[in-house]
Amino acid sequence: MFYIIGGKLWLSFVFVRKYDLTAEFDHQAVARALDLATLSPNSSNMQLWQFHRVINNDKRQQLAELCMGQNAAKTANELVAFVITSDKWQQRTRINAAHIRETFKGREDKASKRALKYYEKLIPFIYRNDRFGILGLGRQLICAFLGRKKTMVREVSKADLRVCLHKSSSLAAMTFMIAMRAEGYDTCPMEGFDSKRAKVLLGLKSSDEITMIISCGKRTDAGIYGERQRVNKEEIIITHA
Ligand SMILES: Cc1cc2nc3c(=O)[nH]c(=O)nc-3n(C[C@H](O)[C@H](O)[C@H](O)COP(=O)(O)O)c2cc1C
Incomplete structure (x- = not known):
């Protein structure tokens, strides 16, 4: 090594x-x-x-x-x-969320809630896709709309x-x-x-x-x-x- x-x-x-x-x-x-x-x-x-x-x-x-x-x-x-x-994204999301729950055990603060929300809400939003990339197109439109007034990640399509x-x-x-x-x-x-x-x-x-x-x-x-x-x-x- x-x-x-x-x-x-x-x-x-x-x-x-x-x-x-x-x-x-x-x-x-x-x-x-x-x-x-x-x-x-x-x-x-x-x-x-x-x-x-x-x-x-x-x-x-x-x-x-x-x-x-x-x-x-x-x-x-x-x-x-x-x-x-x-x-395998759903399985990996579950593993990450479980790890975060374990790491932040007994804590109810903002940081732990934010970390959990990342895997329970944001990751499924970004990773869920259909065969033709329609969901990705929808995400792009949402992000373009929200991005008019604030900083926003733009790379959200299936590609x-x-x-x-x-x-x-x-x-x-x-x-x-x-x-x-x-x-x-x-x-x-x-x-x-x-x-x-x-x-x-x-x-x-x-x-x-x-x-x-x-x-x-x-x-x-x-x-x-x-x-x-x-x-x-x-x-x-x-x-x-
Ligand atoms: C994504 C990627 C794909 C590559 N594919 C090949 C390949 O199919 N055949 C090959 O001989 N070299 C391949 N290379 C090596 C490149 O040709 C090499 O990195 C480049 O010519 C620079 O060579 P050097 O670092 O030895 O100077 C690949 C490199 C990368 C990063």
Whole structure:
């Protein structure tokens, strides 16, 4: 386990497109890195994510093919799919509300009431959706109306919720990749895959979505495609002093 990210670790962090299949690989390192990933920040602590580990040789090769046959997938020792599970929102709301009741036991103050209201009223308002996104459209109209006179969150549509869940899942993916580096292994995040077939292979529900698939292994020199290219910092780091 690691808790402080040293400069050296970060500098050695680079995406690898070809792994050394002859090198030893400790699958327990993936388990430890995923343990850390579960501690990642996530929206309203709903934890609407799942991490699907594909270790089995046949299944891994099949999934690698679905990653458009990329070398980063084909030469990996393990593939991990980061998945969002929007249909579990009611269960997660109940868990969070119960946790708050336990934390604020015996207290009837404003803070405890507000925290409970958040999970009992606001979260169901934002997370409940129908197939066609009509409820989301209604929420957008309500928020636009209320937002004329006061500050208001605007991202309340069904599509906005998907973005919200993918953000949290991506943060978990980043934690995982840094943790893997700290374990001495390399990773490559991939969004180039056939999501429809990959969902079937992983036995996912139709409402589940794969944020990305991360390949894991030991780097080879040939797997690092060259100098890293970044645009000018002045263009992307804007200081409002
Ligand atoms: C969401 C996401 C999806 C990506 N998908 C792929 C992919 O399918 N195949 C691949 O080789 N690299 C993929 N990458 C890696 C990017 O190409 C890489 O981060 C970028 O080129 C910068 O590379 P560097 O950090 O090694 O300089 C992905 C990265 C992210 C964040």
